[in-house]
Amino acid sequence: xxxxxxxxxxxxxxxxxxxxxxxxxxxxxxxxxxxxxxxxxxxxxxxxxxxxxxxxxxxxxxxxxxxxxxxxxxxxxxxxxxxxxxxxxxxxxxxxxxxxxxxxxxxxxxxxxxxxxxxxxxxxxxxxxxxxxxxxxxxxxxxxxxxxxxxxxxxxxxxxxxxxxxxxxxxxxxxxxxxxxxxxxxxxxxxxxxxxxxxxxxxxxxxxxxxxxxxxxxxxxxxxxxxxxxxxxxxxxxxxxxxxxxxxxxxxxxxxxxxxxxxxxxxxxxxxxxxxxxxxxxxxxxxxxxxxxxxxxxxxxxxxxxxxxxxxxxxxxxxxxxxxxxxxxxxxxxxxxxxxxxxxxxxxxxxxxxxxxxxxxxxxxxxxxxxxxxxxxxxxxxxxxxxxxxxxxxxxxxxxxxxxxxxxxxxxxxxxxxxxxxxxxxxxxxxxxxxxxxxxxxxxxxxxxxxxxxxxxxxxxxxxxxxxxxxxxxxxxxxxxxxxxxxxxxxxxxxxxxxxxxxxxxxxxxxxxxxxxx
Amino acid sequence: xxxxxxxxxxxxxxxxxxxxxxxxxxxxxxxxxxxxxxxxxxxxxxxxxxxxxxxxxxxxxxxxxxxxxxxxxxxxxxxxxxxxxxxxxxxxxxxxxxxxxxxxxxxxxxxxxxxxxxxxxxxxxxxxxxxxxxxxxxxxxxxxxxx
Numbered sequence: 001x002x003x004x005x006x007x008x009x010x011x012x013x014x015x016x017x018x019x020x021x022x023x024x025x026x027x028x029x030x031x032x033x034x035x036x037x038x039x040x041x042x043x044x045x046x047x048x049x050x051x052x053x054x055x056x057x058x059x060x061x062x063x064x065x066x067x068x069x070x071x072x073x074x075x076x077x078x079x080x081x082x083x084x085x086x087x088x089x090x091x092x093x094x095x096x097x098x099x100x101x102x103x104x105x106x107x108x109x110x111x112x113x114x115x116x117x118x119x120x121x122x123x124x125x126x127x128x129x130x131x132x133x134x135x136x137x138x139x140x141x142x143x144x145x146x147x148x149x150x151x152x153x154x155x156x157x158x159x160x161x162x163x164x165x166x167x168x169x170x171x172x173x174x175x176x177x178x179x180x181x182x183x184x185x186x187x188x189x190x191x192x193x194x195x196x197x198x199x200x201x202x203x204x205x206x207x208x209x210x211x212x213x214x215x216x217x218x219x220x221x222x223x224x225x226x227x228x229x230x231x232x233x234x235x236x237x238x239x240x241x242x243x244x245x246x247x248x249x250x251x252x253x254x255x256x257x258x259x260x261x262x263x264x265x266x267x268x269x270x271x272x273x274x275x276x277x278x279x280x281x282x283x284x285x286x287x288x289x290x291x292x293x294x295x296x297x298x299x300x301x302x303x304x305x306x307x308x309x310x311x312x313x314x315x316x317x318x319x320x321x322x323x324x325x326x327x328x329x330x331x332x333x334x335x336x337x338x339x340x341x342x343x344x345x346x347x348x349x350x351x352x353x354x355x356x357x358x359x360x361x362x363x364x365x366x367x368x369x370x371x372x373x374x375x376x377x378x379x380x381x382x383x384x385x386x387x388x389x390x391x392x393x394x395x396x397x398x399x400x401x402x403x404x405x406x407x408x409x410x411x412x413x414x415x416x417x418x419x420x421x422x423x424x425x426x427x428x429x430x431x432x433x434x435x436x437x438x439x440x441x442x443x444x445x446x447x448x449x450x451x452x453x454x455x456x457x458x459x460x461x462x463x464x465x466x467x468x469x470x471x472x473x474x475x476x477x478x479x480x481x482x483x484x485x486x487x488x489x490x491x492x493x494x495x496x497x498x499x500x501x502x503x504x505x506x507x508x509x510x511x512x513x514x515x516x517x518x
Numbered sequence: 519x520x521x522x523x524x525x526x527x528x529x530x531x532x533x534x535x536x537x538x539x540x541x542x543x544x545x546x547x548x549x550x551x552x553x554x555x556x557x558x559x560x561x562x563x564x565x566x567x568x569x570x571x572x573x574x575x576x577x578x579x580x581x582x583x584x585x586x587x588x589x590x591x592x593x594x595x596x597x598x599x600x601x602x603x604x605x606x607x608x609x610x611x612x613x614x615x616x617x618x619x620x621x622x623x624x625x626x627x628x629x630x631x632x633x634x635x636x637x638x639x640x641x642x643x644x645x646x647x648x649x650x651x652x653x654x655x656x657x658x659x660x661x662x663x664x665x
Binding site: 189390396403 | 522523525526530533537540541544545547548551552555556558559562563565566569585586588589590593594597598601602604605608609613617620621624625628629630634638642646649650654655656657658659
């Protein structure tokens, strides 16, 4: 316990080094800009800027990526409130009440509420990060190779969870990713596999190139396919952004509830901020004393949605850091960043020198929330203008950054070509209802699972040798989790449908009441 | 069921066949793991075909082209070719010259105003120069013509 407290304290001291503070400020600003640009996602932003962190220390790099993640989730609310277009799917529910407030001339108040709720949602999510992550990390210490095999299988079953519409298509995408992960040198036999005469593929497909291609380049192609439209002009606002103490007291319980919802959804693999925002919004309406304001510009609705989607950030890091299971696309990209730094998610992150890095990142994650609040409140007006940037400008700008980013990894154009190929694959995958996050998860987890399986079978003293895979209680626990992993999307779908139905019913009921009173 | 899903399944079967053909050239021990994945992919694709047939009976068949209703082929392919040409150009003349040409060509093609083109060019290239060349020390491609 004392050791953990010492690590936590040391983490805060390390996190306030000027380079880390600079990374927080830069990352948060970049994240907010990406978030408020409709069409660009948090995963895309993190993938695109991943190569920028290569020369940084691991903790600084992770802090910067975490800041982009948090900034982007908050940034989506700016365009949702001012132009009724959510910058990211995580702000879809914010647009409902936020834009109504803008129409009533309360855009400043809506943005202020979004800022404050995002800050508290994100800050409170750090509590669970500090509390649960080391606990799960302790569990991961008991893992051997058979457990790692099942862990990767569990991660792959999550693929079904992150797949958008069809579970089978999600699993197909995952299997395709696994097949692609076999390209390169066989780790046990030492023979060349599927290298097609290219020595550059000796170490396999570079995960960063694949990430940039699947998330960023594919987004360029998505933007390129449709006619370029002029974005709506952001509403100019002059009202105060700060809430009164009475208003703060009103949204406090809403933020508390949304924190719990968002955190739990973040920890659950397969669910994400886009589900959390609707659930936070619906719960805010259920418990509100001013239900009649919902649908007409309720700041409690904005707070419910924004606190929930930002509470997802800390929660979603827990399974990724402790078990190496990224539950959604952004955490998959973050995990890619971790692996590139030579760090293996799991128990190793919580022991020895690496633990210092982990706790510096945790402390950084707490401080990022303060940067988000400050930059958000001060820069909302400027970000609103950036949000109008045309797709015509984004297409070449993002392309150039994709090229530079993928070139910077090994300083060769072969990686750029690989990134481009994955960009086209990512585009087709998205157009045909497959899942690029599943491909990425499989690319990351494939080598871990293969190593776990083949080493387990080699070391097995059982007859037949595969019985080693069922030899410990943790193996059985992971097998049960795999089954739950397959079943969870069905549960999530129902939860999502329920939340949307409740929202529809409430709006219909409000409309009825209004008709009667008129 | 969407007709386009038939094409998706066909591509997946082709991927299975191609990787299986390649895997057969590997030593026996090295074949096992990739073959297991190929078998899993084949089984999942067949399950998808089964689901598609069921859906076709239940809900009928749609073209699937509704997902492409905003698709502008001339714009998409022109931009895709420009991106591929950008890679080739970068190999020949290096990063900065190729980027200058690519960004200008793309923005002109998308009918962006001249003053905006100049600002975007300047902002983007200065950002890359300071962030990657100066800050990260990345030696960007010089091109075979200038190397």
